[in-house]
Amino acid sequence: MTNWVPDLTGSGPLYQRLADAIEADIDRGAIGAGAKLPPQRDLAYDIGATVGTVGRAYQLLRERGLVSGEVGRGTYVLGENIGVTRPEEPDTSVEGTRYADAPKDKLRFDSTAAPDIGQGAIVADVLARAAQDHPHEISSYTRDFPDRWYEAGARWLSRNAFRPAVDTIVPTLGTHAAVMAAIAALTTPGDYVAFEHLTYSQISRSAGLIGRRTALVASDDEGLDPADFERVCAQKHPKMIFLMPTAQNPTLVTLSSARREAIARVAREYNVILIEDDLYGHLTDDPTPLLAEFAPERTIIAGGLSKSVAAGLRGGWLSCPPAYRHRIRVAHKMMTGGMPFLLAEVNARLVLSGQASEIRERSIAEISARMAMVRESLTGFSFKSHDKVPFVWLTLPDPWLSGTFKNACLEHGVLIDDEDEFKAGRSERVFHGVRFGVSQPRRREDIAGGVAVIRRLLDEGRAGYDSFS
Numbered sequence: 001m002t003n004w005v006p007d008l009t010g011s012g013p014l015y016q017r018l019a020d021a022i023e024a025d026i027d028r029g030a031i032g033a034g035a036k037l038p039p040q041r042d043l044a045y046d047i048g049a050t051v052g053t054v055g056r057a058y059q060l061l062r063e064r065g066l067v068s069g070e071v072g073r074g075t076y077v078l079g080e081n082i083g084v085t086r087p088e089e090p091d092t093s094v095e096g097t098r099y100a101d102a103p104k105d106k107l108r109f110d111s112t113a114a115p116d117i118g119q120g121a122i123v124a125d126v127l128a129r130a131a132q133d134h135p136h137e138i139s140s141y142t143r144d145f146p147d148r149w150y151e152a153g154a155r156w157l158s159r160n161a162f163r164p165a166v167d168t169i170v171p172t173l174g175t176h177a178a179v180m181a182a183i184a185a186l187t188t189p190g191d192y193v194a195f196e197h198l199t200y201s202q203i204s205r206s207a208g209l210i211g212r213r214t215a216l217v218a219s220d221d222e223g224l225d226p227a228d229f230e231r232v233c234a235q236k237h238p239k240m241i242f243l244m245p246t247a248q249n250p251t252l253v254t255l256s257s258a259r260r261e262a263i264a265r266v267a268r269e270y271n272v273i274l275i276e277d278d279l280y281g282h283l284t285d286d287p288t289p290l291l292a293e294f295a296p297e298r299t300i301i302a303g304g305l306s307k308s309v310a311a312g313l314r315g316g317w318l319s320c321p322p323a324y325r326h327r328i329r330v331a332h333k334m335m336t337g338g339m340p341f342l343l344a345e346v347n348a349r350l351v352l353s354g355q356a357s358e359i360r361e362r363s364i365a366e367i368s369a370r371m372a373m374v375r376e377s378l379t380g381f382s383f384k385s386h387d388k389v390p391f392v393w394l395t396l397p398d399p400w401l402s403g404t405f406k407n408a409c410l411e412h413g414v415l416i417d418d419e420d421e422f423k424a425g426r427s428e429r430v431f432h433g434v435r436f437g438v439s440q441p442r443r444r445e446d447i448a449g450g451v452a453v454i455r456r457l458l459d460e461g462r463a464g465y466d467s468f469s
Contacts, residue, residue, distance in 0.1 A: 004025075004030070004031070004038070005046055005047065006018060006021035006022055006025065006047070007021050007024075008021055008047060013188070014049055014053050015053045015054075015056040015057040015060065015190060016057070016060065016188075018047070018049075018053070018054065018057035019057040019058075019060040019061050019064075022037070022057070022061060022066075023061065023064065023066055026066055026077055031077055032077065033077055033078065033079045034076060034077060034079070035076065035077045036074050036075065036076050036077075037058065037067065037074070037075040037076070037077070039074065040054040040055050040058065041054075052237065056190035056191075057190075058075050059189075059190045059211075059213065060189055060190050060211070061075075062075075063189060063211050065078065066078060096201065096202065096205065096420075096421050097403075097406075097417070097418055097420050097421045098110060098417070098421060099415075102415060103410075103415070105413070106410070106413055106414065106415045107413055107414045107415065107441055107446055107449070107450040108415055108437075108440040108441060109409075109414050109415055109416045109436040109437055109438065109440070109441075109450050110415040110416055110417050110436070110437065110440075111437050111439065111440040112249075112307060112390045112391045112437040112439055112440075113306055113307065113311035113439060113440060114305075114306065114307055114308050114309055114310055114311060114359075114363050114439060115363055115366045115367060115370075115390070115439040115440075116442050117359070117362045117363055117366050118362075119309065119310050119359045119362075120310075122350075122355055122359065123310060123313065123346065123350070126346050126349050126350060126353075126355070127342070127346050129349075130342060130345045130346050130349060131342065134341065134345060137341045137345075138341055138342055140341075141338065142338055142339050142340065142341045142344070145171060145339070145344070146348075147166070148348050148352060149171045149344050149345075149348045150166045150167075150169040150171070151166055151348075151352065152171075152317070152347065152348035152351040152352050153169035153170075153171055153317030153318075153319070153351075154166050154168075154169050154317075154319070155351055155352065156282075156303060156304075156305075156317060156351050156356070157169070157278070157301060157303050157317055157318075157319050159278065159281065159282060159290060160287060160288075160289060160290060160293075161289060161293060162289075162290045162292055162293055162301070164292075164301070164319035165319075167322055167325070168319040168320055168321070168322055168325065169317055169318070169319055169325075170317065170318050170319075170320065170325060170328050170329045170332065171316075171317055171339055171344055171347075171348075172302075172304075172316040172317060172318060172332055172336075172339075173314045173316060173332075173336050173339065173340075173343070174304050174306060174314045174315065174316040175277060175279050175302045175303055175304040175306065175316045176202065176203065176206070176316075177314075177316060177332060177335070177336055178302040178304070178316045178317065178318040178332070179203055179242065179275055179277060179300075179302050179318075180203070180206050180207070180210075180335060181318075181328050181329075181331045181332035181335060181336075182240075182273075182275055182300045182302075182318065182320065182324070182328050182331075183203075183207050183210075183212060183240060183275075184210060184331040184334070184335055185324065185327040185328045185330070185331035186239065186240065186273055186324060186327065186328070187212055187239045187240060188211075189210070189211030189212065190211060190212075190213065191212055191213065191238070191239045191240075192212070192213045192214070192215040192236045192237065192238035192239065193207050193212050193213070193214060193215070193238055193239065193240045193241070193242060194214075194215045194216075194217050194229070194232055194233075194236075194238040194240065194241035194242070194272070195214055195215070195216060195217065195241070195242050195424035195425070196216070196217055196218075196219045196224055196243075196248075196424065197216050197217075197218065197219065197423060197424065197425075197427045197429050198219070198250060198251060198419065198422045198423060198424075198431065199242065199244065199248070199249065199422060199424050200242075200244065200249045200277065200422070201421065201422050201423055201424045203242050203424075204242070204424035204425060214424055214425040215232050215236045215238045216232075216424060216425050216427060217229050217232050217241070219251075219253070221253070222253065222255070222256065222259060223245070223248065223251075223253040223254070223255040223256075223259055224243065224255065224259065224263065226259060226262035226263050226265075226266055229241070229263060229266050230266045230269075230270075233266060233267075233269075233270035233272060234270070237270070238272055239272065239273060240272060240273045240274075240275055241263075241267065241272055241273075241274060241275065242275045242277065243255075243263070243274065243275065243276055243277065243291065244276075244277045244278075244279070244280065244281075245260060245276060245278075245281070245288075245290070245291050246278060246280065246281030246284060246286050246288065246290075247280035247281055247283065247284055247286070247386055247389045248280075249279075249280060249391070249422070249435075250391065250393050250417070250419075250422045250433070250435035251384065251393050251433075252384040252385065252386055252389065252391075252393050253384075254284075254286055254288060255288070255291075256288065257288055257289060260288070260289065260290075260291050260294050261294050263291065263294075264291065264294035264295035264299075267295055267298055268295060268298065271298075272298070273298050273299075273300065274291055274292075274295055274298055274299040274300070275299075275300050275302065276290065276291045276292055276299055276300065276301040276302070277302050277303075278290065278301055278302065278303045279302070279303055279304060279306070279307055280307060280389050281303075282303055282307075282308060282360070283307060283308055283360075283363075283364060283367070283386075283388045283389050283390075284386065284388055284389065285388070292319070296321070297321055298321065299321075300318055300319070300320040300321075300324070300328075301318065301319050301320075302316065302317070302318040303316065303317065303318075304316030304317065305347060305350070305356060307390070307439075308356075308359070308360040308363050308364070309350065309356050309359045309360055309363070310359070313343060313346060313347055313350075314343055315343065315344075315346075315347035315350075363439075364388045366439075367387075367388055367389070367390045367438070367439060368387045368388060369444065370390070370438040370439070370444060370447050371385055371386070371387055371388075371389075371390075371392075371438065372387075373438075373444065373447055373448055373451065374392055374438060374447070374451050377448070377451040377452065377454075377455050378392075378394070378451065378454070378455060378458075381394065381395075381397065381455075381458055382394075382395040382397075383395060390437050390438055390439035391435055391436065391437040391438070391439075392435065392436055392437075392438070393433055393434075393435055394433060394434050394435070394436065394454070395431075395432060395433050396432045396433060396434065396458075397458065397461070399461070400432070400458075400461070401432070402418040402419040402420065402430075402431070402432060402433060402434055403418045403420065405418070405434055405457065406418040406434060408457050409434075409436075409453060409454065409457065412453045412456075412457065413450075413453065414436075414450045414453050414454065416434050416435065416436040416454075417434060417435045417436070418434055419431045419432075419433050419434065419435075421435075422435065436450075436454065438450075438451075
Protein backbone atom coordinates (compact mmCIF):
# COMPACT_ATOMS: atom_id res chain seq x y z
CA MET A 1 0.00 0.00 0.00
CA THR A 2 1.18 3.54 -0.79
CA ASN A 3 -0.03 7.02 0.12
CA TRP A 4 -2.59 5.70 2.60
CA VAL A 5 -3.07 7.38 5.97
CA PRO A 6 -6.03 6.46 8.19
CA ASP A 7 -8.53 9.02 9.45
CA LEU A 8 -8.07 9.04 13.23
CA THR A 9 -10.67 11.64 14.15
CA GLY A 10 -12.99 10.77 16.99
CA SER A 11 -12.63 9.87 20.64
CA GLY A 12 -11.29 6.89 22.53
CA PRO A 13 -7.90 5.21 22.79
CA LEU A 14 -5.69 5.75 19.73
CA TYR A 15 -5.26 2.03 19.00
CA GLN A 16 -9.04 1.55 18.90
CA ARG A 17 -9.49 4.57 16.59
CA LEU A 18 -6.78 3.19 14.33
CA ALA A 19 -8.39 -0.24 14.20
CA ASP A 20 -11.81 1.32 13.53
CA ALA A 21 -10.37 3.48 10.74
CA ILE A 22 -8.73 0.52 9.03
CA GLU A 23 -11.94 -1.50 9.34
CA ALA A 24 -13.94 1.37 7.82
CA ASP A 25 -11.52 1.62 4.89
CA ILE A 26 -11.75 -2.15 4.35
CA ASP A 27 -15.56 -1.95 4.36
CA ARG A 28 -15.70 0.84 1.77
CA GLY A 29 -13.10 -0.83 -0.44
CA ALA A 30 -10.28 1.65 0.07
CA ILE A 31 -8.20 -1.31 1.27
CA GLY A 32 -8.88 -4.40 -0.79
CA ALA A 33 -8.80 -8.08 0.07
CA GLY A 34 -5.25 -9.38 0.04
CA ALA A 35 -3.72 -5.94 0.55
CA LYS A 36 -0.73 -5.76 2.83
CA LEU A 37 -1.03 -3.25 5.66
CA PRO A 38 1.94 -0.95 6.25
CA PRO A 39 4.69 -2.29 8.53
CA GLN A 40 3.95 -1.32 12.11
CA ARG A 41 7.05 0.85 12.43
CA ASP A 42 6.25 2.75 9.20
CA LEU A 43 2.63 3.40 10.13
CA ALA A 44 3.65 4.44 13.64
CA TYR A 45 5.94 7.07 12.11
CA ASP A 46 3.24 8.29 9.71
CA ILE A 47 0.62 8.86 12.41
CA GLY A 48 2.99 9.92 15.19
CA ALA A 49 2.29 6.96 17.47
CA THR A 50 4.32 4.22 19.11
CA VAL A 51 4.90 0.84 17.49
CA GLY A 52 3.07 -0.71 20.44
CA THR A 53 -0.07 1.30 19.65
CA VAL A 54 -0.07 0.10 16.05
CA GLY A 55 0.58 -3.46 17.19
CA ARG A 56 -2.45 -3.36 19.49
CA ALA A 57 -4.59 -2.03 16.65
CA TYR A 58 -3.45 -4.82 14.31
CA GLN A 59 -4.14 -7.39 17.04
CA LEU A 60 -7.65 -6.00 17.44
CA LEU A 61 -8.20 -6.34 13.69
CA ARG A 62 -7.06 -9.97 13.89
CA GLU A 63 -9.57 -10.59 16.69
CA ARG A 64 -12.29 -9.10 14.47
CA GLY A 65 -11.38 -11.56 11.71
CA LEU A 66 -10.35 -8.85 9.26
CA VAL A 67 -6.62 -9.51 8.84
CA SER A 68 -4.06 -12.25 9.27
CA GLY A 69 -0.37 -11.91 9.92
CA GLU A 70 2.83 -13.81 10.49
CA VAL A 71 6.15 -12.65 11.82
CA GLY A 72 8.39 -11.80 8.86
CA ARG A 73 5.57 -11.73 6.30
CA GLY A 74 3.43 -8.82 7.41
CA THR A 75 -0.28 -8.25 7.97
CA TYR A 76 -2.77 -8.88 5.14
CA VAL A 77 -6.45 -8.08 4.68
CA LEU A 78 -8.57 -11.21 4.47
CA GLY A 79 -11.26 -11.90 1.90
CA GLU A 80 -14.94 -11.05 2.19
CA ASN A 81 -17.03 -12.75 4.88
CA ILE A 82 -13.95 -14.27 6.45
CA GLY A 83 -15.35 -13.38 9.83
CA VAL A 84 -18.26 -15.80 9.45
CA THR A 85 -16.45 -18.74 7.92
CA ARG A 86 -15.41 -21.71 9.98
CA PRO A 87 -11.97 -23.28 9.92
CA GLU A 88 -11.75 -26.87 8.81
CA GLU A 89 -10.00 -27.85 12.01
CA PRO A 90 -11.17 -26.62 15.44
CA ASP A 91 -9.04 -24.06 17.25
CA THR A 92 -7.57 -25.91 20.21
CA SER A 93 -5.61 -22.97 21.60
CA VAL A 94 -8.06 -22.49 24.46
CA GLU A 95 -8.79 -26.12 25.24
CA GLY A 96 -5.69 -27.25 27.07
CA THR A 97 -4.77 -30.92 27.16
CA ARG A 98 -7.58 -32.28 29.32
CA TYR A 99 -10.57 -34.22 28.07
CA ALA A 100 -13.77 -32.18 27.86
CA ASP A 101 -15.48 -35.29 29.22
CA ALA A 102 -13.21 -37.46 31.32
CA PRO A 103 -13.02 -41.11 30.20
CA LYS A 104 -15.05 -43.45 32.36
CA ASP A 105 -13.51 -45.94 34.76
CA LYS A 106 -10.26 -43.99 35.13
CA LEU A 107 -8.73 -42.76 38.35
CA ARG A 108 -9.08 -38.97 38.44
CA PHE A 109 -5.59 -37.84 39.36
CA ASP A 110 -6.15 -34.73 37.21
CA SER A 111 -8.20 -32.83 39.81
CA THR A 112 -7.33 -31.01 43.02
CA ALA A 113 -10.85 -30.31 44.30
CA ALA A 114 -11.52 -30.74 48.00
CA PRO A 115 -11.68 -34.42 49.04
CA ASP A 116 -15.03 -35.95 49.95
CA ILE A 117 -14.95 -36.08 53.73
CA GLY A 118 -18.71 -36.08 54.20
CA GLN A 119 -19.32 -32.36 53.72
CA GLY A 120 -22.36 -33.14 51.59
CA ALA A 121 -24.51 -33.70 54.69
CA ILE A 122 -23.40 -30.39 56.21
CA VAL A 123 -24.08 -28.52 52.99
CA ALA A 124 -27.51 -30.16 52.65
CA ASP A 125 -28.52 -28.90 56.08
CA VAL A 126 -27.30 -25.35 55.42
CA LEU A 127 -28.94 -25.40 52.00
CA ALA A 128 -32.31 -26.45 53.43
CA ARG A 129 -32.24 -23.75 56.08
CA ALA A 130 -31.25 -21.07 53.59
CA ALA A 131 -34.10 -22.05 51.27
CA GLN A 132 -36.55 -22.03 54.14
CA ASP A 133 -35.40 -18.62 55.41
CA HIS A 134 -35.29 -16.88 52.02
CA PRO A 135 -37.97 -18.28 49.67
CA HIS A 136 -38.60 -14.94 47.95
CA GLU A 137 -34.90 -14.24 47.28
CA ILE A 138 -34.51 -17.69 45.70
CA SER A 139 -37.39 -17.09 43.32
CA SER A 140 -35.89 -13.90 41.92
CA TYR A 141 -32.65 -12.43 40.62
CA THR A 142 -30.11 -11.17 43.11
CA ARG A 143 -30.22 -7.37 43.06
CA ASP A 144 -28.78 -6.54 46.48
CA PHE A 145 -25.94 -8.23 48.33
CA PRO A 146 -26.46 -8.48 52.10
CA ASP A 147 -23.62 -7.36 54.36
CA ARG A 148 -23.00 -10.92 55.54
CA TRP A 149 -21.77 -11.93 52.08
CA TYR A 150 -19.04 -9.31 52.29
CA GLU A 151 -18.22 -10.21 55.89
CA ALA A 152 -17.80 -13.84 54.88
CA GLY A 153 -15.39 -12.88 52.13
CA ALA A 154 -13.34 -10.67 54.44
CA ARG A 155 -13.08 -13.51 56.94
CA TRP A 156 -12.21 -16.21 54.39
CA LEU A 157 -9.54 -14.18 52.63
CA SER A 158 -7.83 -13.23 55.89
CA ARG A 159 -4.51 -14.97 56.40
CA ASN A 160 -1.43 -14.18 58.47
CA ALA A 161 -1.43 -10.40 59.02
CA PHE A 162 -3.65 -9.71 56.01
CA ARG A 163 -7.17 -8.66 57.05
CA PRO A 164 -9.17 -7.15 54.17
CA ALA A 165 -11.79 -4.54 54.94
CA VAL A 166 -15.39 -5.38 54.13
CA ASP A 167 -15.60 -2.51 51.63
CA THR A 168 -12.88 -4.17 49.49
CA ILE A 169 -14.77 -7.46 48.97
CA VAL A 170 -16.55 -8.72 45.85
CA PRO A 171 -18.41 -12.08 46.15
CA THR A 172 -17.84 -14.25 43.07
CA LEU A 173 -18.68 -17.59 41.49
CA GLY A 174 -15.35 -19.12 42.48
CA THR A 175 -11.75 -17.97 42.29
CA HIS A 176 -11.49 -18.35 38.51
CA ALA A 177 -14.48 -16.06 38.00
CA ALA A 178 -12.97 -13.58 40.46
CA VAL A 179 -9.72 -13.35 38.53
CA MET A 180 -11.42 -13.11 35.15
CA ALA A 181 -13.74 -10.37 36.39
CA ALA A 182 -10.70 -8.37 37.47
CA ILE A 183 -9.00 -8.88 34.11
CA ALA A 184 -12.14 -7.92 32.17
CA ALA A 185 -12.76 -4.84 34.30
CA LEU A 186 -9.26 -3.40 34.44
CA THR A 187 -7.77 -4.22 31.02
CA THR A 188 -8.90 -3.77 27.42
CA PRO A 189 -8.57 -5.96 24.31
CA GLY A 190 -4.99 -6.01 23.13
CA ASP A 191 -3.52 -5.41 26.59
CA TYR A 192 -0.87 -7.78 27.86
CA VAL A 193 -1.39 -9.83 31.02
CA ALA A 194 1.79 -11.43 32.37
CA PHE A 195 2.04 -15.05 33.52
CA GLU A 196 4.76 -17.46 34.51
CA HIS A 197 5.60 -20.06 31.86
CA LEU A 198 3.97 -22.71 34.05
CA THR A 199 0.88 -21.68 35.98
CA TYR A 200 -2.88 -22.18 36.24
CA SER A 201 -3.12 -21.68 32.49
CA GLN A 202 -6.91 -21.65 32.27
CA ILE A 203 -6.70 -18.00 33.25
CA SER A 204 -4.43 -17.15 30.33
CA ARG A 205 -6.62 -19.12 27.94
CA SER A 206 -9.76 -17.42 29.25
CA ALA A 207 -8.09 -14.03 28.99
CA GLY A 208 -7.24 -14.83 25.37
CA LEU A 209 -10.92 -15.45 24.64
CA ILE A 210 -11.70 -11.85 25.58
CA GLY A 211 -8.86 -10.41 23.54
CA ARG A 212 -6.04 -10.07 26.09
CA ARG A 213 -2.51 -11.06 25.13
CA THR A 214 -0.10 -13.16 27.16
CA ALA A 215 3.39 -12.09 28.18
CA LEU A 216 5.53 -14.85 29.68
CA VAL A 217 7.86 -14.22 32.63
CA ALA A 218 10.66 -16.60 33.56
CA SER A 219 10.87 -18.42 36.87
CA ASP A 220 13.55 -20.43 38.63
CA ASP A 221 13.62 -22.80 41.60
CA GLU A 222 12.62 -19.91 43.88
CA GLY A 223 9.66 -18.81 41.76
CA LEU A 224 9.04 -15.86 39.49
CA ASP A 225 12.22 -13.97 38.60
CA PRO A 226 11.81 -10.26 39.46
CA ALA A 227 14.55 -9.27 37.01
CA ASP A 228 12.76 -10.96 34.11
CA PHE A 229 9.48 -9.45 35.29
CA GLU A 230 11.11 -6.03 35.00
CA ARG A 231 12.39 -6.88 31.51
CA VAL A 232 8.90 -7.90 30.37
CA CYS A 233 7.42 -4.74 31.89
CA ALA A 234 9.92 -2.57 30.03
CA GLN A 235 9.37 -4.36 26.71
CA LYS A 236 5.65 -5.22 26.66
CA HIS A 237 4.07 -2.99 29.31
CA PRO A 238 1.61 -5.53 30.76
CA LYS A 239 -1.34 -4.09 32.64
CA MET A 240 -1.51 -7.05 35.03
CA ILE A 241 0.38 -10.08 36.24
CA PHE A 242 -1.27 -13.25 37.57
CA LEU A 243 0.59 -14.96 40.42
CA MET A 244 0.16 -17.80 42.91
CA PRO A 245 2.81 -16.79 45.46
CA THR A 246 2.09 -19.59 47.95
CA ALA A 247 2.08 -23.25 46.84
CA GLN A 248 2.12 -22.29 43.17
CA ASN A 249 0.20 -24.53 40.80
CA PRO A 250 1.79 -26.75 39.47
CA THR A 251 5.34 -26.33 40.83
CA LEU A 252 4.45 -25.86 44.54
CA VAL A 253 7.04 -23.06 44.84
CA THR A 254 6.39 -20.48 47.56
CA LEU A 255 7.90 -17.04 46.96
CA SER A 256 10.15 -15.65 49.67
CA SER A 257 9.48 -12.30 51.31
CA ALA A 258 12.41 -10.83 49.40
CA ARG A 259 10.97 -11.94 46.04
CA ARG A 260 7.53 -10.63 46.89
CA GLU A 261 8.99 -7.29 47.89
CA ALA A 262 10.98 -7.13 44.63
CA ILE A 263 7.91 -8.00 42.54
CA ALA A 264 5.92 -5.30 44.33
CA ARG A 265 8.67 -2.77 43.60
CA VAL A 266 8.69 -3.58 39.88
CA ALA A 267 4.89 -3.51 39.70
CA ARG A 268 4.83 -0.11 41.36
CA GLU A 269 7.51 1.27 39.05
CA TYR A 270 5.72 0.11 35.90
CA ASN A 271 2.16 0.57 37.17
CA VAL A 272 1.22 -3.11 36.93
CA ILE A 273 -1.77 -4.53 38.82
CA LEU A 274 -0.97 -7.68 40.80
CA ILE A 275 -3.46 -10.54 40.95
CA GLU A 276 -2.67 -12.83 43.87
CA ASP A 277 -4.42 -16.20 43.72
CA ASP A 278 -4.25 -17.55 47.28
CA LEU A 279 -6.41 -20.59 46.69
CA TYR A 280 -3.77 -23.13 47.73
CA GLY A 281 -2.13 -20.76 50.18
CA HIS A 282 -5.20 -21.15 52.38
CA LEU A 283 -4.39 -24.84 52.79
CA THR A 284 -0.91 -24.14 54.10
CA ASP A 285 0.35 -22.66 57.33
CA ASP A 286 3.05 -20.68 55.52
CA PRO A 287 3.85 -17.52 57.51
CA THR A 288 5.26 -15.49 54.59
CA PRO A 289 3.45 -12.14 54.27
CA LEU A 290 1.00 -12.08 51.39
CA LEU A 291 1.88 -10.11 48.29
CA ALA A 292 -1.06 -7.86 49.15
CA GLU A 293 0.83 -6.72 52.25
CA PHE A 294 3.74 -5.43 50.13
CA ALA A 295 1.61 -3.56 47.58
CA PRO A 296 -1.93 -3.13 48.94
CA GLU A 297 -2.70 -0.23 46.58
CA ARG A 298 -2.34 -2.43 43.46
CA THR A 299 -3.00 -6.01 44.58
CA ILE A 300 -6.19 -7.98 43.99
CA ILE A 301 -6.31 -11.12 46.10
CA ALA A 302 -8.67 -13.95 45.23
CA GLY A 303 -9.66 -17.15 47.00
CA GLY A 304 -12.52 -19.56 47.48
CA LEU A 305 -13.83 -22.86 48.78
CA SER A 306 -13.05 -25.25 45.92
CA LYS A 307 -9.80 -26.79 47.21
CA SER A 308 -10.64 -26.98 50.89
CA VAL A 309 -14.42 -27.13 51.37
CA ALA A 310 -16.41 -28.08 48.24
CA ALA A 311 -15.73 -27.25 44.59
CA GLY A 312 -19.38 -27.68 43.64
CA LEU A 313 -20.43 -24.71 45.75
CA ARG A 314 -18.58 -22.29 43.43
CA GLY A 315 -17.80 -20.10 46.42
CA GLY A 316 -15.28 -17.31 45.92
CA TRP A 317 -14.38 -13.77 46.85
CA LEU A 318 -11.80 -11.18 45.92
CA SER A 319 -10.43 -8.19 47.80
CA CYS A 320 -9.29 -5.20 45.78
CA PRO A 321 -8.44 -1.52 46.19
CA PRO A 322 -11.82 0.20 46.78
CA ALA A 323 -11.52 2.21 43.55
CA TYR A 324 -11.71 -1.03 41.55
CA ARG A 325 -14.56 -2.65 43.43
CA HIS A 326 -17.58 -1.40 41.50
CA ARG A 327 -16.03 -2.02 38.10
CA ILE A 328 -15.05 -5.57 39.02
CA ARG A 329 -18.46 -6.33 40.49
CA VAL A 330 -20.16 -5.14 37.28
CA ALA A 331 -17.72 -7.10 35.12
CA HIS A 332 -18.39 -10.25 37.17
CA LYS A 333 -22.12 -9.87 36.60
CA MET A 334 -21.66 -9.28 32.87
CA MET A 335 -19.39 -12.32 32.45
CA THR A 336 -21.26 -14.79 34.67
CA GLY A 337 -24.86 -13.62 34.61
CA GLY A 338 -24.70 -12.65 38.27
CA MET A 339 -24.47 -14.29 41.68
CA PRO A 340 -27.16 -16.88 42.43
CA PHE A 341 -28.64 -16.06 45.82
CA LEU A 342 -28.72 -19.63 47.05
CA LEU A 343 -25.05 -20.38 46.45
CA ALA A 344 -23.85 -17.06 47.83
CA GLU A 345 -26.00 -17.46 50.94
CA VAL A 346 -24.88 -21.03 51.60
CA ASN A 347 -21.23 -20.08 51.18
CA ALA A 348 -21.58 -17.13 53.55
CA ARG A 349 -23.35 -19.24 56.17
CA LEU A 350 -20.67 -21.92 56.01
CA VAL A 351 -17.92 -19.36 56.54
CA LEU A 352 -19.60 -17.24 59.22
CA SER A 353 -20.74 -20.26 61.23
CA GLY A 354 -17.23 -21.71 61.31
CA GLN A 355 -18.34 -24.84 59.45
CA ALA A 356 -16.19 -24.02 56.42
CA SER A 357 -13.10 -23.83 58.61
CA GLU A 358 -13.98 -27.15 60.24
CA ILE A 359 -14.41 -28.81 56.84
CA ARG A 360 -11.10 -27.31 55.73
CA GLU A 361 -9.29 -28.83 58.71
CA ARG A 362 -10.80 -32.24 57.98
CA SER A 363 -9.86 -31.89 54.31
CA ILE A 364 -6.29 -31.02 55.24
CA ALA A 365 -6.09 -34.07 57.51
CA GLU A 366 -7.24 -36.32 54.67
CA ILE A 367 -4.86 -34.70 52.20
CA SER A 368 -1.96 -35.14 54.64
CA ALA A 369 -2.70 -38.86 55.04
CA ARG A 370 -2.79 -39.30 51.27
CA MET A 371 0.39 -37.32 50.71
CA ALA A 372 2.21 -39.54 53.20
CA MET A 373 1.27 -42.52 51.04
CA VAL A 374 2.59 -40.73 47.94
CA ARG A 375 5.91 -39.82 49.49
CA GLU A 376 6.50 -43.36 50.67
CA SER A 377 5.63 -44.84 47.28
CA LEU A 378 7.77 -42.44 45.25
CA THR A 379 10.90 -42.64 47.37
CA GLY A 380 13.98 -42.33 45.19
CA PHE A 381 12.36 -40.13 42.52
CA SER A 382 12.44 -36.35 42.18
CA PHE A 383 9.18 -34.61 43.06
CA LYS A 384 7.80 -31.67 44.99
CA SER A 385 4.95 -31.97 47.45
CA HIS A 386 3.42 -30.28 50.46
CA ASP A 387 1.74 -32.07 53.36
CA LYS A 388 -1.42 -30.00 53.06
CA VAL A 389 -1.69 -29.40 49.31
CA PRO A 390 -3.37 -32.13 47.23
CA PHE A 391 -1.01 -32.43 44.26
CA VAL A 392 2.52 -33.48 43.33
CA TRP A 393 4.90 -32.00 40.75
CA LEU A 394 6.90 -34.98 39.49
CA THR A 395 10.14 -34.53 37.53
CA LEU A 396 10.37 -37.36 35.02
CA PRO A 397 13.59 -39.37 34.68
CA ASP A 398 15.21 -39.73 31.26
CA PRO A 399 13.98 -40.73 28.69
CA TRP A 400 10.36 -40.03 29.66
CA LEU A 401 8.61 -37.09 27.97
CA SER A 402 5.74 -35.37 29.73
CA GLY A 403 3.06 -36.14 27.13
CA THR A 404 4.25 -39.72 26.66
CA PHE A 405 4.14 -40.37 30.39
CA LYS A 406 0.63 -38.95 30.57
CA ASN A 407 -0.48 -41.32 27.79
CA ALA A 408 1.16 -44.26 29.51
CA CYS A 409 -0.70 -43.47 32.74
CA LEU A 410 -3.96 -43.19 30.82
CA GLU A 411 -3.49 -46.63 29.26
CA HIS A 412 -2.98 -47.99 32.77
CA GLY A 413 -6.17 -46.35 34.03
CA VAL A 414 -4.88 -43.13 35.63
CA LEU A 415 -5.60 -39.58 34.44
CA ILE A 416 -2.82 -37.08 35.16
CA ASP A 417 -1.78 -33.73 33.66
CA ASP A 418 1.29 -33.17 31.49
CA GLU A 419 3.27 -29.94 31.60
CA ASP A 420 1.53 -28.53 28.53
CA GLU A 421 -1.69 -28.24 30.52
CA PHE A 422 0.00 -25.55 32.62
CA LYS A 423 1.79 -23.54 29.93
CA ALA A 424 0.31 -20.06 29.79
CA GLY A 425 1.50 -19.53 26.22
CA ARG A 426 3.82 -20.86 23.55
CA SER A 427 7.02 -21.57 25.39
CA GLU A 428 10.25 -23.13 24.21
CA ARG A 429 11.04 -24.25 27.74
CA VAL A 430 10.75 -27.97 28.50
CA PHE A 431 10.31 -29.02 32.11
CA HIS A 432 9.93 -32.81 31.83
CA GLY A 433 7.32 -32.73 34.55
CA VAL A 434 3.79 -33.93 35.25
CA ARG A 435 1.28 -33.01 37.94
CA PHE A 436 -1.08 -35.40 39.63
CA GLY A 437 -3.62 -34.79 42.37
CA VAL A 438 -4.73 -37.12 45.13
CA SER A 439 -7.95 -35.54 46.40
CA GLN A 440 -10.55 -36.68 43.88
CA PRO A 441 -10.71 -40.49 44.39
CA ARG A 442 -12.95 -41.29 47.33
CA ARG A 443 -10.92 -44.14 48.83
CA ARG A 444 -7.36 -44.20 50.02
CA GLU A 445 -6.98 -47.62 48.42
CA ASP A 446 -7.53 -45.96 45.06
CA ILE A 447 -4.76 -43.49 45.85
CA ALA A 448 -2.41 -46.34 46.66
CA GLY A 449 -3.32 -48.13 43.42
CA GLY A 450 -2.88 -45.05 41.26
CA VAL A 451 0.46 -44.11 42.75
CA ALA A 452 1.59 -47.71 42.33
CA VAL A 453 0.90 -47.38 38.59
CA ILE A 454 2.98 -44.21 38.43
CA ARG A 455 5.80 -45.86 40.38
CA ARG A 456 5.80 -48.92 38.15
CA LEU A 457 6.02 -46.82 34.99
CA LEU A 458 8.88 -44.82 36.46
CA ASP A 459 10.72 -48.01 37.40
CA GLU A 460 10.23 -49.68 34.03
CA GLY A 461 11.00 -46.62 31.91
CA ARG A 462 9.70 -46.23 28.37
CA ALA A 463 10.88 -49.74 27.53
CA GLY A 464 7.89 -50.97 29.55
CA TYR A 465 5.39 -48.80 27.70
CA ASP A 466 3.98 -49.98 24.38
CA SER A 467 2.19 -47.20 22.50
CA PHE A 468 1.51 -49.15 19.32
CA SER A 469 -2.02 -50.14 20.27
